[in-house]
Amino acid sequence: MRIKRSVSTRIAHYLLIIIVFAGLITTLSFVIMTSNRSDAESINVSGSLRMQSYRLIYEIQNHPDNVERYLQQYQTTLHTHALTELNNSLLVPNTVKTEYQSVIQRWQTLENYIRHGDIEAYQQNIEQYVAQLDKFVYVLQQFAEKKLTLATTVISVSMLLIVAMVSYVIWYTHKQVVKPLHRLARASSQVQMRMFNHISLDTNKNDELGMLALVFTQMASDLQKLYSALEKQVDEKTKKLSQVNRSLSMLYYCSQQLSGNELDRTRLQQVLNHVLLNEHLRSLEVHIYQNEQWNIHLGKTVEALNWQTNPIDVEGQVLGELRWQAGLPCPDYRTMQNIAQMLGRALYFSHTQRQQQQLLLMEERAIIARELHDSLAQVLSFLQIQLTRLKHTIRKNNTSAQEKSLEIITEFEQALSDGYIQLRELLATFRLTIQEANLQLALEQVIENLQNQTEIKITLACSLPSQTFNAQQQVHALQIVREAILNAIKHSQASLIEVIAHTNEDGENELIVQDNGIGIPSLEEPSGHYGLNIMHERAKQLNAHLSIQAQPTGGTQVKITLPSFTPTNQDHT
Incomplete structure (x- = not known):
């Protein structure tokens, strides 16, 4: 956008006009005040001419030798610089100049009277000359008063004009700068609070603020579009993260259920049902090889949908197959792969655990058999030997044989008691070992x-x-x-x-x-x-x-x- 009317340039022009006008008024006032410096001198000199004209009469009568000197002095006073400048100044009116010329001409006449010795004629005309001097002084006074009045008027009018121009510049600045800036500040605050449809700005002005308003409005519009796009992306990311979080929670639940407890068909069905609901599947089924009673089918099969399949394997050993029909939103295939891997590990560990239980059972049986062999078998063998000895002793019918038989019976009873004690100890030992x-x-x-x-x-x-x-x-x-x-x-x-x-x-x-x-x-x-x-x-x-x-x-x-x-x-x- 090209600026056609610059506010700053216009304000600068207004201020320049005010400065030039103030300079002119100041110059004019300075000229008037400068001209007023000689007014008092002119009036004083004019007043002294009256006294000198009367003094000449006295000098003529009492000191005739000094008359020439006083005539020259009077001539000097009459043509002093303060009075002669009246003729050269453009500001002096013609009435003042005329009166001054009249005074000079009348004095020439009176001066001729003195030089020709006609004292009587001088005395007769001196009053008229003094009256003319008074009139000249009065004219000078009026001229000085007019200049003072003119200076006062000029200064007053100039001040009023300057005040008026400054007021106009302030009004113009407030209208063209301050108010648009205030609206722009309000619009900025609204944009900061995500109110992109801010108050309307004047975008039709062909100046800097109009261009700024137009650019700000376009920027707010672009920000609104960008923010809307970002909100949409954030919503999408949030949905994806929510889905990932649900998937992770589901995977954690499945991991806990499959690894923390003994696996059976009921628990496996609970896990698969949780997967079905969490991943929004239409149907889900699992086939376990060589264990068909654990095959599970959940959901309703949709003929129009294709089945997706993932093998259930552990270290290259395929244990089964996981199949599903996806709904909306579709599940992440990696999630289903993880489910299949967890199922594979759970089935593998369940099978391994059952094998270990069988091995432990066989091991416990071997321990019991060996302990019975090492303890009770020896006792029974001893009892058998003693029983054979007892039979041989009983066949002998004599006193020593009877005593020997009683001794054998005593040993027999002792061995039987020891065997019973060993049996109880073995039972207690096995019970503690196996159960606790x-x-x-x-x-x-x-x-x-x-x-x-x-x-x-x-x-x-x-x-x-x-x-x-x-x-x-x-x-x-x-x-x-x-x-x-x-x-x-x-x-x-x-x-x-x-x-x-x-x-x-x-x-x-x-x-x-x-x-x-x-x-x-x-x-x-x-x-x-x-x-x-x-x-x-x-x-x-x-x-x-x-x-x-x-x-x-x-x-x-x-x-x-x-x-x-x-x-x-x-x-x-």
């Missing part, structure tokens, strides 16, 4: 069962975690502890038996059974006893080191030492 797998609770149960058989105080200090041993290792450890406590009860003559389970300074796990008794005399077992050998074999099964030694302060210490990683990383069958 809590090391401290298992040790407490072993100590409680053995505490009932003795008056010796048995204490426990366990700081090892419950998962230090697996099921089989815990059986071996408990049996070693039980055997060590039984040996202390039978042979130590102690008052205190301590059981300690902790981690030593080297980071190794330790199980310690120690007493304050008489100490073990020898590490060699008597014939027919296998307790220590069994303890060493169990320690080997734990991949641990077993040490049995007498303590310097008295008593015996049985210690099992094994690295912290060994129990959790090895599983012996």
